[in-house]
Each structure stands twice: as C-alpha cells, then as structure tokens.
Amino acid sequence: MIVVMKADVGPDSPEVDRVVEMARRYPDVQTQVRAIQGTTRMLTEIYLLGATAGVPKDIFEEFPAVEKVIRIRARYRAIGRHDGEAEAVGFEYRGLQFTQDSLHLFAGLCAVDTRENVASVFRSLQAAGLQTARAGAYKPRTSPYDFQGHGAACLPYVFELAGKYGIRVLAMEVLRESHVDEIREALERTGHPTGVMLQIGTRNAQNFELLKAVGQQDEFPVLFKRGMGIPLEESLNAAEYIASSGNPRIIFCLRGMRSELGDPHRNFVDFAHVPVVKRLTRLPVGIDPSHSVGKKVKGPDGLLDIFHVTAQGVVSGANLVLVDFHPQPDQALCDGPQALLIEELPHFVEDVQIVREALLARRRVAERYAAPPAVAAG
Numbered sequence: 001m002i003v004v005m006k007a008d009v010g011p012d013s014p015e016v017d018r019v020v021e022m023a024r025r026y027p028d029v030q031t032q033v034r035a036i037q038g039t040t041r042m043l044t045e046i047y048l049l050g051a052t053a054g055v056p057k058d059i060f061e062e063f064p065a066v067e068k069v070i071r072i073r074a075r076y077r078a079i080g081r082h083d084g085e086a087e088a089v090g091f092e093y094r095g096l097q098f099t100q101d102s103l104h105l106f107a108g109l110c111a112v113d114t115r116e117n118v119a120s121v122f123r124s125l126q127a128a129g130l131q132t133a134r135a136g137a138y139k140p141r142t143s144p145y146d147f148q149g150h151g152a153a154c155l156p157y158v159f160e161l162a163g164k165y166g167i168r169v170l171a172m173e174v175l176r177e178s179h180v181d182e183i184r185e186a187l188e189r190t191g192h193p194t195g196v197m198l199q200i201g202t203r204n205a206q207n208f209e210l211l212k213a214v215g216q217q218d219e220f221p222v223l224f225k226r227g228m229g230i231p232l233e234e235s236l237n238a239a240e241y242i243a244s245s246g247n248p249r250i251i252f253c254l255r256g257m258r259s260e261l262g263d264p265h266r267n268f269v270d271f272a273h274v275p276v277v278k279r280l281t282r283l284p285v286g287i288d289p290s291h292s293v294g295k296k297v298k299g300p301d302g303l304l305d306i307f308h309v310t311a312q313g314v315v316s317g318a319n320l321v322l323v324d325f326h327p328q329p330d331q332a333l334c335d336g337p338q339a340l341l342i343e344e345l346p347h348f349v350e351d352v353q354i355v356r357e358a359l360l361a362r363r364r365v366a367e368r369y370a371a372p373p374a375v376a377a378g
C-alpha cells in the first residue's frame with residue numbers, strides 16, 4: 001500500500017510521522033518513506049510493506065495531509081503505475097526535464113575512440129541544437145579480444161569537451177560500481193562541465209548488485225536498458241531494484257529483443273512497447289534504434305531502417321532516443337556498421353521533429369474524440 005501525501009508535505013514533516021505511527025500499529029507492517037522530486041511537484045510517499053491486506057485504506061484517507069492511498073497491484077511497487085493511480089512526475093537533471101512527455105536525443109559515439117572524434121561529434125550536436133549525447137567509455141564486448149573502451153583514461157577529455165560544446169547530459173554505460181566512482185572523480189577534477197546519466201546495458205539488466213549500487217546513489221540518474229532475452233516483467237522488476245534502493249530517477253530504454261525471428265535486424269524491434277511501459281510504470285521511456293536495427297540498410301523509399309524504427313518509437317511517445325553516430329564508421333572500434341554519419345544528423349533531427357509533431361497532433365485528435373459531444377444550446 002502507498003500513502004501519497006499532498007504536494008507541500010515533505011518527508012520529515014509531522015504529518016508523515018503520524019501516518020507512519022498509524023501504520024506501525026498493525027503487526028508485521030513495515031514502512032518506508034520516499035521523496036521524489038518531480039518536475040512540477042515533490043511527491044512524498046509512504047510505503048506500507050508486509051502484511052497490509054488487512055489494513056484499511058480509509059484510516060489514512062481521513063488525514064488532511066494525505067492525497068490518496070493506493071493499493072499496490074504490481075510487484076514493481078516504486079516504479080509501478082498501479083492502474084494509473086500512481087503519478088508519473090518525472091525528474092529534472094542539469095536543467096533538463098525528463099518526463100513521460102519530454103523528448104531528448106542522446107546521439108553520439110557508441111565507444112569513445114579518439115579525442116578528435118569526440119570533439120567532432122559534440123561540435124555537430126551543438127550545431128544541430130542538441131544538448132544531450134552518448135559516449136561509451138566502458139564497453140561490454142562479446143569477445144575479450146575486442147576493444148573494451150578507454151575507461152577512466154578518456155573521462156577528463158570527454159567531460160571537458162562536453163562542457164565546451166554545451167552538452168548538458170551524457171549517457172555513459174557503467175559495468176561495475178567502481179566505474180561510477182571513476183565518473184564522479186573525473187567530474188570533480190574537471191569542475192563538473194557536464195552531467196552523466198549512468199547507463200545499465202542489456203547484459204547487466206539483471207546484475208542486481210550493480211542495480212542496487214546505482215540505486216543507492218542519488219547524484220546520477222539511470223538509463224536502464226531492457227534485458228535482451230527476458231520477459232518485460234523481469235526487466236521491470238530489475239528496474240525496481242534501482243528505485244527500491246532509493247533512486248527514482250530512471251529512464252527505461254527499449255533496445256530490441258534477442259531473437260532469430262528479428263532477422264535481418266540485429267534485434268527484434270520492440271518499440272510497440274513504448275506505451276506499454278508508460279502505462280505500467282511511472283518512468284520516462286527511451287528507445288535505442290541503433291542497437292535494435294544494428295545496420296545501415298535502406299527501404300525502397302530511401303529512408304534508413306534506423307530512421308523508420310526511430311519514427312515508430314517517437315510516434316508512440318518515446319521520451320529519449322539513444323542513437324549511434326560516428327565521423328568515420330568504418331574506423332569505429334565498436335558497432336561501426338550501425339553508426340550514422342555526422343552529416344546525417346540534421347536529416348535525423350528533422351525526421352524526428354516531423355514525427356514528434358505527428359504524435360502531438362494525434363494526441364489532440366484523441367482528446368477531441370474522447371471529449372463528450374457538445375450539447376446544442378436551446
């Protein structure tokens with residue numbers, strides 16, 4: 001059961017103490033107070049855990065400071081929507097808002113290779129009006145003989161260049177907890193020129209200790225990639241590890257499913273799940289068209305499959321697009337075949353804008369059809 005407090009009631013207030021005290025009168029009920037700073041309001045929630053089946057809702061609903069009481073309907077308590085009852089408040093990071101309504105393009109290098117390429121990509125992003133990017137320093141590779149990323153060594157110049165070109169947030173994958181410390185230290189040493197969103201890759205989707213570690217810190221938000229070969233439900237429970245450890249600032253990212261049925265794409269594109277995840281959880285939802293499609297192939301209409309699947313995700317309401325670009329894809333040390341050329345960035349951005357506008361138009365039409373018919377006067 002979740003007791004949601006009214007907007008101005010903070011986690012340390014006497015009103016919260018009274019709810020906790022009341023809950024503790026029931027045997028085998030534990031409480032946890034969580035505060036979520038959303039983009040428009042602060043949410044203070046009191047989680048009642050354990051034997052709550054016999055605890056009535058109305059005893060809490062009577063408190064003037066309580067906004068509502070929600071019976072938990074899914075195992076993923078903190079990230080769950082619980083039949084639309086739990087609000088998706090989003091979060092703000094480095095001056096940018098991440099919500100179920102926002103849209104940000106995180107374009108850039110799958111793996112950082114040279115300083116020149118990082119500078120060239122960030123410069124192009126700035127020219128295209130983007131303030132968010134991707135840059136991989138730690139790479140989980142199928143073969144131990146493949147390039148594993150430059151690791152901590154590249155962080156100072158990546159962060160400095162991000163700051164120089166106005167990149168406010170970088171998505172960067174971490175494979176272990178010490179990578180978070182390395183990122184924190186490098187940001188401190190360089191004077192925090194940019195922000196970092198910690199990416200949990202599909203291969204670590206069920207690395208529960210890593211999920212707890214990124215959940216126990218509150219400095220960085222987390223971009224969680226769906227597990228490639230597990231049911232959606234299991235990926236949602238995995239994301240719950242992050243939230244239940246204390247960090248509600250999570251974006252859930254779809255990146256295709258491992259399946260031979262997905263051929264000829266690298267993975268079976270799952271962007272039809274954008275509205276599903278938004279309905280089931282309070283999290284903003286991202287898509288990764290590059291790792292889904294995995295190659296640069298074009299339809300007979302002249303549009304790359306990567307453009308088409310991006311459009312499918314964006315027209316369904318995706319809130320973040322993680323996409324690979326490289327100045328010279330044939331020289332990339334990781335995932336070159338799926339990287340778009342820097343020269344293709346303005347086209348990509350324009351295509352996304354068209355589709356985003358289509359989504360907003362679709363929502364207006366849906367609202368019109370949902371409204372009760374106007375009754376003629378007289």
Ligand code: PEP
Pocket residue numbers: 110136140173200201202203225255288291
């Ligand atoms: C990546 O984004 O570079 C990556 C490795 O993605 P995924 O974990 O989805 O394979």
Ligand code: MN
Pocket residue numbers: 110291334335
């Ligand atoms: Mn990659």
